[in-house]
Amino acid sequence: MNRQFSISVRELVSYVYRSGSIDDRFRSSTTLTEGTAIHQEVQKSYEENDQREVHLETFFDKEDLTIHLQGRCDGILQSEQGPVIDEIKSTSRELEELTEESDDVYWAQAKGYAFMYAAQESLSTIQVQLTYVQKRTKEKKKLKKTFSMDDLEAFIEETLQEYLSYARILLHIREEKEKTIPDLSFPFPSFRDGQRKLAGSVFRTIEEKRDLFAQAPTGIGKTISTLFPAIKAMTTSDVDRIYYLTAKTVTRATAEEALLRMDDNGLALRSVTLTAKDKICFKEETICQPDYCEYADGYFDRINGAVVDILINERRMTREVIESYARKHRVCPFEYSLDLTNVVDVIVGDYNYIFDPRVSLKRLLPEQKKKTALLVDESHNLVERARDMYSAELCQKQFSDMIDALKESKEKVVKSADAVYNDLSRLGGNKGGEFIIEELPGELEENLERFLSHAESYLQGEVEDERSEEMLDVYFSAQNFLKIYQYVDKHYKILGIHGSGGFSVKLFCLDPSHVLSETTKAFRSSIFFSATLSPFGYYKDMLGGEKEDYILQLPSPYDTDQIDLKIAPLSTRYKAREETASRLAQLLYEQWMSNPGNHLFFFPSYHYMELVYYHFKRYTDIEVVVQEQGMDELRREEFLQLFQPGGKLAGFAVLGGVFSEGVDLRGDRLNGVAVVGIGLAPRSFEKELIKDYFTQKGKNGYDYSYVYPGMNKVLQAGGRLIRSEEDRGTIQLIDDRFLSRKYLSLLPKDWGEYRIIK
Numbered sequence: 001m002n003r004q005f006s007i008s009v010r011e012l013v014s015y016v017y018r019s020g021s022i023d024d025r026f027r028s029s030t031t032l033t034e035g036t037a038i039h040q041e042v043q044k045s046y047e048e049n050d051q052r053e054v055h056l057e058t059f060f061d062k063e064d065l066t067i068h069l070q071g072r073c074d075g076i077l078q079s080e081q082g083p084v085i086d087e088i089k090s091t092s093r094e095l096e097e098l099t100e101e102s103d104d105v106y107w108a109q110a111k112g113y114a115f116m117y118a119a120q121e122s123l124s125t126i127q128v129q130l131t132y133v134q135k136r137t138k139e140k141k142k143l144k145k146t147f148s149m150d151d152l153e154a155f156i157e158e159t160l161q162e163y164l165s166y167a168r169i170l171l172h173i174r175e176e177k178e179k180t181i182p183d184l185s186f187p188f189p190s191f192r193d194g195q196r197k198l199a200g201s202v203f204r205t206i207e208e209k210r211d212l213f214a215q216a217p218t219g220i221g222k223t224i225s226t227l228f229p230a231i232k233a234m235t236t237s238d239v240d241r242i243y244y245l246t247a248k249t250v251t252r253a254t255a256e257e258a259l260l261r262m263d264d265n266g267l268a269l270r271s272v273t274l275t276a277k278d279k280i281c282f283k284e285e286t287i288c289q290p291d292y293c294e295y296a297d298g299y300f301d302r303i304n305g306a307v308v309d310i311l312i313n314e315r316r317m318t319r320e321v322i323e324s325y326a327r328k329h330r331v332c333p334f335e336y337s338l339d340l341t342n343v344v345d346v347i348v349g350d351y352n353y354i355f356d357p358r359v360s361l362k363r364l365l366p367e368q369k370k371k372t373a374l375l376v377d378e379s380h381n382l383v384e385r386a387r388d389m390y391s392a393e394l395c396q397k398q399f400s401d402m403i404d405a406l407k408e409s410k411e412k413v414v415k416s417a418d419a420v421y422n423d424l425s426r427l428g429g430n431k432g433g434e435f436i437i438e439e440l441p442g443e444l445e446e447n448l449e450r451f452l453s454h455a456e457s458y459l460q461g462e463v464e465d466e467r468s469e470e471m472l473d474v475y476f477s478a479q480n481f482l483k484i485y486q487y488v489d490k491h492y493k494i495l496g497i498h499g500s501g502g503f504s505v506k507l508f509c510l511d512p513s514h515v516l517s518e519t520t521k522a523f524r525s526s527i528f529f530s531a532t533l534s535p536f537g538y539y540k541d542m543l544g545g546e547k548e549d550y551i552l553q554l555p556s557p558y559d560t561d562q563i564d565l566k567i568a569p570l571s572t573r574y575k576a577r578e579e580t581a582s583r584l585a586q587l588l589y590e591q592w593m594s595n596p597g598n599h600l601f602f603f604p605s606y607h608y609m610e611l612v613y614y615h616f617k618r619y620t621d622i623e624v625v626v627q628e629q630g631m632d633e634l635r636r637e638e639f640l641q642l643f644q645p646g647g648k649l650a651g652f653a654v655l656g657g658v659f660s661e662g663v664d665l666r667g668d669r670l671n672g673v674a675v676v677g678i679g680l681a682p683r684s685f686e687k688e689l690i691k692d693y694f695t696q697k698g699k700n701g702y703d704y705s706y707v708y709p710g711m712n713k714v715l716q717a718g719g720r721l722i723r724s725e726e727d728r729g730t731i732q733l734i735d736d737r738f739l740s741r742k743y744l745s746l747l748p749k750d751w752g753e754y755r756i757i758k
Contacts, residue, residue, distance in 0.1 A: 002066040006172045007163070008367070009071035009112035013340070016162050018300040027438055038090045038133045042140070043075060051076040056116040060156075061348055062164055065171070069160075072367075073113040077129070084127040084144070085114045091132050092456060095141040098132055106130055107145070108159070115152040124149050136449045166304070169311055170343060174262050176271040177345060181235045186228060187258075187265040188221075192336040193557030195225045198529075201552045203229035206373050206525045207237050213379075213540045214552040215533040217750065221724040222529055223251070224258045226375045227346075230527070231267070234345070234615040239373050239524060244348045245355075246377040247385060248662040249633065255348045255377070256318055272317040272341060274349030277334040280319060288332065295332045306331050311343065351382055355519055356389040357487070358480050369522040378662065379528035380712050383542045386512035390683060392484035394448075396424040397502040398474045405470055413458050416451035417474070423447055427496055429504035437505065439492040445485065448478050481507065487515060493689050508686060510693045517544030532715040534746065538708045541699075560752030562728045563721065564595070568757040569736035572677040573589045577608055584734060585615035587757065588674055591732050592622060597671030598643045599730075602675040604657040609652050612676070616650070627653040643669045655679055661716035666723045672730035673721045679710030703742075711746050718751070732757070 015608045043052045057070035075086035087110035091098070110128045119505045129144045147155075191199070198216050202225070205212040216222050223244075230242050252273060259271050277284050283293050290297035306329035317340060326333035341347050341364075352359050354374060364372070376382060399421040407414050411739055423444040427437060455475045484507050488494065491514050495506040507516075520526040533539040536553060568587050570580055592599050603609035606629055613626055625642050628635070637659055642649055645668035653659040655675065681687055687705050695701030714733070721729045731751060737743055739756070747754075 002061060003171060003175075004066045004068055005167050006068040006070065007167065009069065009116075012069065012159060012163055013105055013112060014601065015304065016159050017108045018303060029386050038135070038138075039074060039088050041138075042086075042088050042131055042133060046075060046077065049078045051633060056113055056120070058116045058119060060160060061137065062160065065164070065167065067160060067167065067434055069112070069116065071109075071113060071116075073117070074131075075141050076117060079127070081127060081146075082123065083117065083121070084129050085117060086129045086131055087113070088131045088133065088232070090135050092135050092453075092543075095132060098141055098143065100143050100145065103130070108155075109514060111147065111152060111155055112159075114147060115149075115156050116619060118149050118152060126152070127707050136453050143284070148377070166308065169308060173268075173270060173311060177267075179268055180233055180268040181231060183261060184228075184232065184265060184267050185225065187261040190523035192220055194220050194554040198222070198225040198552065198554060199229040201338040201550065202226050202375075202527055203233055205527060205550050206230060206233040206239060209524055209607055211520060211526045211545070211549040211636070212528065212552060213533060213536070213543065213545055213549060214527065214554070215536060216529060216531060216552075216554045217556040217558070217617075218531040218719040219727075220554065220557060222531070223254045223377065224261070226377075226527055226529060227258050228262065229250055230373050230375060231346070232271070233373070234269075235522075238371055240345075240371040241368065241652045242346045242373050244346060244373060244375045244377065245351050245353070245356060246348075247351055247381040248378070248658075250662045250664070251349050253379050254664075259346065259348075260316055268313065268315065269346065270315050270317065270340075270344040271346035271348060272344045273319055274337050274341070274347065274353060275319045275322070275334070276350070280323065280333045280337070282327070282333065288335075293332070295326065295330055298664070299331055299335065302329050302331050303336065303410070305329060306336060310340070317344065324620055331575050351376070351385055351540065352389065355382070355386060355516065357387070357515075357700065358483055369592055370524055372523050374520065374523050374526040376528045378530050379406035379543060380530045380532050380539060380716075381661075382516070382528075382710065383512065383539070386516055387509050390487055390509040390512055391483060391507055392477075393504050393506040394420075394424070394477060394481045394483045395501060395504040396421060396428070397504075398477060399424070400502075401579065402470060402474050412454045413471075416447060416454045419447040420444065420451055420478070422501060422617070424505060427505060428498065431499050434498070435496045436689075437496050440485070440494060440505070448482055452478055452482070456734060469526055481505075489514075491515075493693075495685070508689070510690050511542075513542050513544040515544075517546070518542060531719055532712050534712070534715065534748070535708060538704065542704075556750030558725065558727075558750055560750060563751050564730045565747075565754040566591070566730065566732040566757050567738045567754050568732060568734045569739055570734050570736045572604070572608075577611060581611050582615045584676065585612050585619075587734060588612070588616060588650070589622070591618045591672055591674055592729055595730050596648055597729075598647045598649045598665070598669060599672040599674065600643075600651040600653055600659065600665075600670060600717075600720060601674040602660055602676060603654055604655050604679065608655060608676070609654060613652050616652075623648065624650045624652065627651075627657065627659060631658070640665070655717055656713040660713060660720070662676075663720055665720060666721055667726060670721060670727075670729065672732070673718055674732040674734060675714050675717050676734045678707075678735050678743060680706050681710060695696065707742065707746075711743065715746075715748065718748075722750075 046052060052075055054073045054076050058072055060067040073085060074088045077084040077086050085418055087106060089106055108238065110130060113124045125146055125148050127146050129142055129146055132141045194216060198214060201212055201214065227244060233239050256273060282295055287293060288296045306325060310317060310325045322333050323336050326336050354360055403414055403417050404419065423441065441642045450476065455471060459471060459475065488507055491509060491511040493508050493510060495508050497504045497506055528543055570584060588601050603612065623675050625639060643665050691701035691705035694704040718731045721727065721731055
């Protein structure tokens with residue numbers, strides 16, 4: 001019996017007919033919403049007997065393989081000359097540039113559909129049409145060819161033959177994975193308290209195609225408790241791929257460790273870790289042009305060999321492994337890692353690859369999403385991240401600077417930029433500060449689109465111009481602004497802002513829950529988990545949860561006597577800081593003296609931290625290390641390495657910063673934590689808008705805007721202390737507001753009873 005391998009037409013031709021440039025810096029990518037709208041608009045013009053979104057499939061027996069080829073054709077039109085296969089494509093290029101010789105991969109995709117339909121209907125010839133839609137003008141251009149069945153059979157035979165060896169590799173690694181998953185056991189001698197329940201809940205959620213919101217205590221082992229059951233579900237459910245999403249590098253490393261542990265336990269699947277382009281790029285500047293970067297020059301000539309090589313020889317494709325193979329095959333490491341997401345089983349990366357509309361992986365097709373599970377680690381972070389992802393700002397000064405730089409040489413670009421500048425001037429008017437704009441004028445959108453078109457032509461033609469980088473910044477700002485503008489609805493406010501850099505317009509996302517919900521609906525299942533989804537109702541609401549979603553709140557497995565909880569009712573309000581700084585330094589010193597060892601003290605700002613450090617320096621018997629602004633990854637790692645077992649160190653850090661969450665200092669590496677202040681963000685125009693928005697929705701707007709996000713920072717910082725059953729130490733909360741009923745109710749039960757420090 002032949003082994004069967006399924007492949008879509010798009011995946012087939014994308015592998016065999018790789019072409020074009022990897023430089024996406026100068027192209028307007030189409031969002032899923034925009035692309036769908038363009039397709040639907042074209043399909044509305046179809047005649048009554050025309051067909052839309054037609055599923056086609058066929059089978060080929062190739063030696064010991066049966067290839068199942070399938071796909072969804074945009075349209076099958078009826079004409080006097082017979083059926084026409086219509087393939088719809090949006091483009092940012094000018095339509096006059098497009099000819100029948102353009103875009104081999106698009107013609108190949110349409111020919112794949114044509115072959116399947118012609119075979120199904122026993123046709124000797126069939127017409128194929130590419131319908132291009134210019135994204136800015138919405139004008140259409142149709143290119144049509146006629147193919148005989150003999151032509152199409154030869155095309156398919158040649159394409160499949162070129163793909164066959166690759167298909168065998170993919171089938172081998174799939175069978176290897178499917179063989180090892182059923183026998184995979186939990187890679188530890190036993191489950192910790194709560195781990196089995198979390199793992200079981202994840203497995204059940206994925207099986208039932210639902211979503212789960214889980215709060216699980218710090219140190220329980222959430223990464224392995226979510227990855228393990230999700231992988232087990234790959235053989236019992238229709239799950240092909242898992243995305244493990246997180247906001248921080250350290251938690252991505254934890255996921256890699258969990259996969260390696262399962263690998264040592266007999267698992268055979270492939271994973272890739274995605275690293276930001278600016279971090280993994282081999283060049284000094286991230287310019288993806290063949291005349292600048294040898295890894296971009298000829299990328300598509302070498303990428304297939306690079307993909308095959310790494311798939312055969314590696315399972316854990318970490319950053320270091322990606323970089324090694326990228327140098328070996330001379331391919332761009334970032335694009336290489338993205339190409340691998342099409343064929344590996346687990347992808348580890350930042351939230352933005354799924355949730356950010358500007359950089360998310362457009363190569364994930366709808367049918368692939370239905371077979372993909374999302375594991376969203378530290379998901380409390382996603383609320384503010386999503387608010388930022390779905391907001392955008394357009395600054396007038398960027399355009400004025402660019403006009404000054406280019407006015408003597410680029411008339412079209414300058415004129416279009418000047419039109420945008422004038423639109424912004426009219427919006428700014430004579431007002432000052434920040435204000436709400438009820439509606440953007442239509443001419444601003446039109447002028448931005450016109451500017452993008454001229455800027456794109458300029459950037460593609462003269463990338464070596466010394467002013468191109470300045471142009472590029474403005475280009476991206478305008479492009480991002482228009483993308484986000486598509487999402488503006490009742491969950492947004494449009495702001496006018498007069499600041500030190502001049503006037504700007506901001507599309508401000510008040511409530512990201514709607515866009516998060518719409519994103520996750522496309523996937524089979526989403527698991528949101530964190531140690532601090534508290535209060536639970538707030539985070540489920542803000543992350544787009546629905547009534548039918550599962551919820552899980554696990555109690556802490558640790559004893560309350562592991563923590564000595566203290567509350568010092570000292571005012572940390574801004575006006576009192578100078579007055580109380582000396583006493584605050586004394587409280588921190590007394591904490592260290594009562595339990596000598598390594599302590600971390602968290603402050604609401606760098607300025608406040610430095611003020612208290614000035615007074616703390618008089619205690620010369622304690623070694624102190626202070627967080628610096630703008631620390632890179634190496635410097636951050638050096639900071640953490642100072643916290644060694646048996647050490648006697650006082651660390652000063654910023655609340656909500658890189659050291660207040662995702663940091664794992666087990667055992668004697670950390671003996672105490674102090675949190676100064678309740679984490680409230682300063683009052684601001686934007687925070688007040690969020691407050692008013694949720695108040696109007698019948699919720700406690702002040703809590704949604706200030707209290708809950710601030711308190712989450714406190715809980716995360718306190719959570720650095722107890723990471724295992726053996727850990728013990730002190731948590732001191734310094735602010736008189738911690739003794740109010742509201743804040744006491746938000747403290748975790750496993751922190752135990754508190755005592756007041758006078």
